[in-house]
Amino acid sequence: MGLVVQKYGGSSVADAESVKRVAKRIVETKQAGNDVVVVVSAMGDTTDDLIDLAKEVSPIPPARELDMLLTAGERISMAVLAMAIANLGHEARSFTGSQAGVITDAEHGKARIIDVTPGRISTALADGAIAIVAGFQGVSQSTKDITTLGRGGSDTTAVALAAALNAEVCEIYTDVDGVFSADPRIVPAARRLPNISYEEMLEMAASGAKVLHLRCVEYARRFGLPIHVRSSFSHREGTWVVNREGNDMEDPIIAGVAHDRSEAKVTVVGVPDKPGQAAAIFSTVAGAGINIDMIVQNVSGASTGRTDISFTAPRSDGAKAVQALETIKDQIGFEALRYDDQIGKISLVGAGMRSHPGVSAKLFACLAEAGVNIEMISTSEIRISVVVREDDVNTAVAAAHTAFDLDAADGEAVVYGGTGR
Amino acid sequence: MGLVVQKYGGSSVADAESVKRVAKRIVETKQAGNDVVVVVSAMGDTTDDLIDLAKEVSPIPPARELDMLLTAGERISMAVLAMAIANLGHEARSFTGSQAGVITDAEHGKARIIDVTPGRISTALADGAIAIVAGFQGVSQSTKDITTLGRGGSDTTAVALAAALNAEVCEIYTDVDGVFSADPRIVPAARRLPNISYEEMLEMAASGAKVLHLRCVEYARRFGLPIHVRSSFSHREGTWVVNREGNDMEDPIIAGVAHDRSEAKVTVVGVPDKPGQAAAIFSTVAGAGINIDMIVQNVSGASTGRTDISFTAPRSDGAKAVQALETIKDQIGFEALRYDDQIGKISLVGAGMRSHPGVSAKLFACLAEAGVNIEMISTSEIRISVVVREDDVNTAVAAAHTAFDLDAADGEAVVYGGTGR
Incomplete structure (x- = not known):
């Protein structure tokens, strides 16, 4: 041994x-x-x-x-x-x-x-x-x-x-049995993933899955060290986080659906549409020690010469972000600040996305069908994240989980031990 | 500074x-x-x-x-x-x-x-x-x-x-104001000592005064480091533990009266009076990891050829001592073991004893007058200790404190902050 x-x-x-x-x-x-x-x-x-x-x-x-x-x-x-x-x-x-x-x-x-x-x-x-x-x-x-x-x-x-x-x-x-295809408290049909790649795990962790921290996954990836996430309350196999070379055609396109209710959205309204404004805004926010997640800049209204810039950041930093931006209001000349902490983010993660076009379209369609409005979109090579109303998070996660065939088959045992931590 | x-x-x-x-x-x-x-x-x-x-x-x-x-x-x-x-x-x-x-x-x-x-x-x-x-x-x-x-x-x-x-x-x-001439809970007229020598403090600590530990006083004496014992609840001067060269004629003969209720007395009854018996007894007790304090051997009864040996040790080790001695009963041939945990020790400590004969006699007389029976006696150059009934400890401490003129004069402020620790 x-x-x-x-x-x-x-x-x-x-x-x-x-x-x-x-x-x-x-x-x-x-x-x-x-x-x-x-x-x-x-x-x-x-x-x-x-x-x-x-x-x-x-x-x-x-x-x-x-x-x-x-x-x-x-x-x-x-x-x-x-x-x-x-x-x-x-x-x-x-x-x-x-x-x-x-x-x-x-x-x-x-x-x-x-x-x-x-x-x-x-x-x-x-x-x-x-x-x-x-x-x-x-x-x-x-x-x-x-x-x-x-x-x-x-x-x-x-x-x-x-x-x-x-x-x-x-x-x-x-206190849970491993990494799941979604939070079983929201999606009872969620399945334990027998294995997941470092890249997928990184995206899941960054998207709100709390079972492993980004940092430890990064460290393990760098050294090619296998991580076995499992429950201390049972002897069942958990989830192996490993190097997965290439895509096995049998692998599902999507590993899982993560969600995150810890962010808030700040919108800087009526920013004069000239070079350097976005830089001024985000250097101010960064200077206040705030990590920004998603950024969306609306297409400038041709008639007004002004645009809106929205970003998401941890709710715990919301007040600090607003405070920091207030100090540059006159300098930038924007019209107003809007703060919204009733948002949620859902993310689809899967290495199979690389080789399967149409994942975004399918996601947007299934959310539309479930009556969920999309407010912001951000993507990486193996992840699609959307911001929705906080009240719509559960509906959105369940709809995506079903649409991408992640639901456990009838009779497949889903074992879930605890609090989703 | x-x-x-x-x-x-x-x-x-x-x-x-x-x-x-x-x-x-x-x-x-x-x-x-x-x-x-x-x-x-x-x-x-x-x-x-x-x-x-x-x-x-x-x-x-x-x-x-x-x-x-x-x-x-x-x-x-x-x-x-x-x-x-x-x-x-x-x-x-x-x-x-x-x-x-x-x-x-x-x-x-x-x-x-x-x-x-x-x-x-x-x-x-x-x-x-x-x-x-x-x-x-x-x-x-x-x-x-x-x-x-x-x-x-x-x-x-x-x-x-x-x-x-x-x-x-x-x-x-x-949590007390320094080192006292006796425990103020027993002797309300006890005085704070403005200073005390290392030697006296060592004897006080060894005799039951709990304000400083033997070990730290030994360390300070070795390096000639002044210790100032004082209360964290007031800004008053406490007691200085220092090197005192020679005896100032103004110094009291006796620094203080300490007492100790933590010991018990073990008596080995009817020990055959031949060489090596005491050594066997005390090597057995020491082998059990027990620290012995006082030892008294009665004069052998000429007619019986047997003697009694008594010693004191921490009560917490009493059972262990008796157990250890039982194992050598046949080897030694003693008649019985007696265990008594209703004893107390009072000790008179003072460097002035060296130059003032008669301190022992005065102590024994004052205890007799107070109706206190003495069971064991032990002395060092600057200390006299006696074992008495535990019930007599308070009476004995107070009597000695008065007899050696340690009581505070009327109107002299006695400040005592806490629990005597």
Whole structure:
């Protein structure tokens, strides 16, 4: 057998009982003859509780100290998990991100991994021990300060360690059975995907599928590392995220339908139609630290010499975007700002799109038939996204899922374990 | 001004409000022109909560992992304290024991400091920042694993750092106003001692005074580092623990009266009076890992050829001691074991004893007058300890305190802030 890296999220180690269950699973993997490295997140709500504590003493805690504080969370979970494994008669050694050699830049709160030097992990494995590593954290190469990797950080830790240790697979344990063709809460006929390509998974993640983070998928793709997304509550196979060379004719054209309700739309109304205006608008928004997703510029009204520019961005940044744009209203000379947070986005993702023309047309037709109005459109080589009213999201997802023959056949078991996270 | 090391215990940083209060105090010290290094314990009951969590997954958690777990406690308090200081407009940087250069042996749970290399602390101070250091923890020189220092560990961290940084003073903040001539809960007329010598403080600590741990006083004495024990709830002067050369004639003969209710007495009855028996008994007890305090051997009864040997040890080890001795009953041939946990010890401590004969006689007389029976006696150069019935402890302490003129004069303010810890 080989080396398996397993990652367990906070919901898999929410309390002592869950920790014991996960410990049992880890020991089974070890007893099957594998070397095992486990990456673990903080238990349950620990991170939120620590953030609340920080807020009690400081409205804007310094980022270095917030990282120091939050990394206590995984320190607790990894030590407790190591104890639970020891209690089953196997040696386990826990390591902080720093001890595991997760070297990052110095961007506290969203550090990027720049090197992984897992010498102590290799030694632990050579000694026959199971290595437990704190997810989400590392140490800055330049300042030697403790850093956190930000959103999806533990998945990234797991993939980075798996790549550095040349693992056979990185198993990401979650509370669902894998990646689905759509959110089963919206589409009961959604199917678990037995496998999906890195590219498709990237587009799904970017389009709102929350089971894996963009960043960890990017990392795995770069190293060609297989990810196995599966449930910590069952022993069923999950979804393999792998390199798929070429298109198998048997593969479905569309892998899945993702949706996203976390964005809002900002419309800059009556922008004078002259060069440099769009640049001024988007450099202002970017300067405020806001990530823009889709952009649509209306055809300029010939009679008015003015145009409307709309874009979508995270709702949590909506107020900041409007505020930033207000400051350049006079400079640009636009007429008004409109803010709309009642939108939703649905995205069709599939590598088969490359070789199958007409996917867009079919999507638009099925949405029209379902009475769903399309407000914005954006495409990549293997994705089509449309913005619709938030109230229409469920209808749109279900209609597209059916139109592209993704619905499970009658009697095909759809297993769904949890919250869609 | 110079460099001040301050140590705040768990009760001084029990919650967010306490942390803010302590932060204010630290900033005042900084603003007075000092460089400030702060050593902090885990907040309130954090350590106990973590131990409970460990027990939930493993009855006997591996010591390495328990240390990893418990050190999360100071990590939280130091980061939160640094945030609270930042919120007052001063830069603070927190450091783990490992980052602060606290190098220990590999004895998890009771590691000893073997070196302190506080390079990062010096850098922080040179940058004008306040340095916050996690107490109670270090890193093993041989294994690079995280260790904890055991009981009184944070005090020891503070003194060790103060010595390594050549600080002017190590301020130990607690919830009482300093070291008292007796426990004010027992003796309302007890006085705060403005100063006490290392030797006296060592004897007081060994005799049950809980305000400072033996280990940190030993460390301070070795480096001649002044300790200032004071309350974090007031700005009053506390007690200075210092080198006192020679005896000032004005100094009282006796510094204080300590008491201890944590011990039990074991009597080995009818030990055959021949060489080697005491050695066998005490090597057995020591082999069980039990620290013995006082030992008394009765004069052998000439007619029986047998003698009784009594000793005191922590009550928490009582059962273990009896168990260990039972195993050698036949080998030694003693008649019976008696176990008595209803005892108490009172100790008179004072460097003046050296030059003032008659202290013992005066103590015994005053106890007799108070109707207190003495069961065991032990002395050092500057201490006399007697074991009495536990019910007689308060009476004995008060009687000795009065007899040696330690009671505060009428109208002399006795300030006592807390629980006698």
